[in-house]
Amino acid sequence: MPEPASVAVLGFGPRLQRAMTRNGPLCVGVDPHPALLSAWDLADDAAGLERFSRSVLEAATGRCAAIKPQVALFERHGSAGLAVLERLLAEAADADVLTIADAKRGDIGSTMAAYAHAWLADDSPLAADAVTLSPYLGFDSLRPALDLAAVTGRGVFVLALTSNPEGAAVQHAGDDGVGGSVAARICAAAADENAARRSADSWGPVGLVVGATVGAASIDRLGIDLAAVAGPLLAPGFGAQGAGVAEVAATFGPAVPAALVSSSRQILTAGPSMAEVRAAVERTAEELRALSRGR
Numbered sequence: 001m002p003e004p005a006s007v008a009v010l011g012f013g014p015r016l017q018r019a020m021t022r023n024g025p026l027c028v029g030v031d032p033h034p035a036l037l038s039a040w041d042l043a044d045d046a047a048g049l050e051r052f053s054r055s056v057l058e059a060a061t062g063r064c065a066a067i068k069p070q071v072a073l074f075e076r077h078g079s080a081g082l083a084v085l086e087r088l089l090a091e092a093a094d095a096d097v098l099t100i101a102d103a104k105r106g107d108i109g110s111t112m113a114a115y116a117h118a119w120l121a122d123d124s125p126l127a128a129d130a131v132t133l134s135p136y137l138g139f140d141s142l143r144p145a146l147d148l149a150a151v152t153g154r155g156v157f158v159l160a161l162t163s164n165p166e167g168a169a170v171q172h173a174g175d176d177g178v179g180g181s182v183a184a185r186i187c188a189a190a191a192d193e194n195a196a197r198r199s200a201d202s203w204g205p206v207g208l209v210v211g212a213t214v215g216a217a218s219i220d221r222l223g224i225d226l227a228a229v230a231g232p233l234l235a236p237g238f239g240a241q242g243a244g245v246a247e248v249a250a251t252f253g254p255a256v257p258a259a260l261v262s263s264s265r266q267i268l269t270a271g272p273s274m275a276e277v278r279a280a281v282e283r284t285a286e287e288l289r290a291l292s293r294g295r
């Protein structure tokens with residue numbers, strides 16, 4: 001049977017480029033940690049989760065390029081939490097806010113196909129604009145998601161150089177300074193994938209996760225050319241994990257225009273006052289817009 005036609009007209013790469021041009025490179029993380037729910041005077045249950053998520057979406061709308069719900073923090077509430085996530089994804093789509101489900105999925109064959117369907121198929125209740133994927137069962141084990149994203153006009157962000165210090169033990173393995181490390185191979189595979197899928201000046205559907213905390217020294221030592229990926233670079237680690245604008249500039253260098261910088265706790269701790277959350281989103285967005293403008 002032929003693949004069903006997708007409702008998406010533009011691919012994820014160009015849609016994200018358009019959103020970043022319009023609102024700047026901030027991605028607001030929706031991380032309803034129990035401690036944050038409590039600080040917002042909300043119960044640690046599905047109703048609290050819903051109030052929290054809706055408020056973050058409202059504060060983020062029109063001020064950022066995308067939101068990134070942390071799926072684990074919805075899953076910990078079971079089916080009721082996933083139902084809240086489904087509604088958040090639908091409401092964000094209605095508000096014209098792009099969504100990246102931070103699910104870090106990765107498996108083999110038909111199981112990977114099921115993950116791909118859950119997050120990237122048009123008829124799935126959990127469909128997001130993009131999903132994060134873990135390539136540690138082999139980059140090509142992600143094939144069902146890479147192929148489905150291309151069909152439905154959605155995207156993927158593959159973990160390459162994560163923001164946590166423990167990531168280096170695996171991701172830097174094989175470092176020979178000329179692209180032999182695990183991370184460099186993932187970057188090269190993403191670049192090949194995008195070269196086959198993207199058109200002219202647009203980004204392809206395959207992005208990478210590269211922490212803002214990683215630093216230029218590691219990128220240089222690993223011999224990685226982030227700009228060659230020709231796709232978006234999701235950069236967690238900003239704010240609560242210690243990276244600021246200077247670290248984003250240093251880590252991404254000439255690839256800074258591709259950096260979609262994600263911040264969760266630093267913004268969310270401004271709540272529960274909606275005025276304060278909106279102000280925190282706008283302050284962060286403006287700092288990052290200034291970086292994109294080269295100031």
Ligand SMILES: O=c1ccn([C@@H]2O[C@H](COP(=O)(O)O)[C@@H](O)[C@H]2O)c(=O)[nH]1
Nearest residue numbers: 070162163164236237240241263264265
């Ligand atoms: O390398 C990675 C990949 C994902 N994350 C996720 O991003 C947010 C970061 O939250 P902050 O509060 O801004 O620190 C969180 O959901 C992580 O699971 C990451 O931090 N690093």
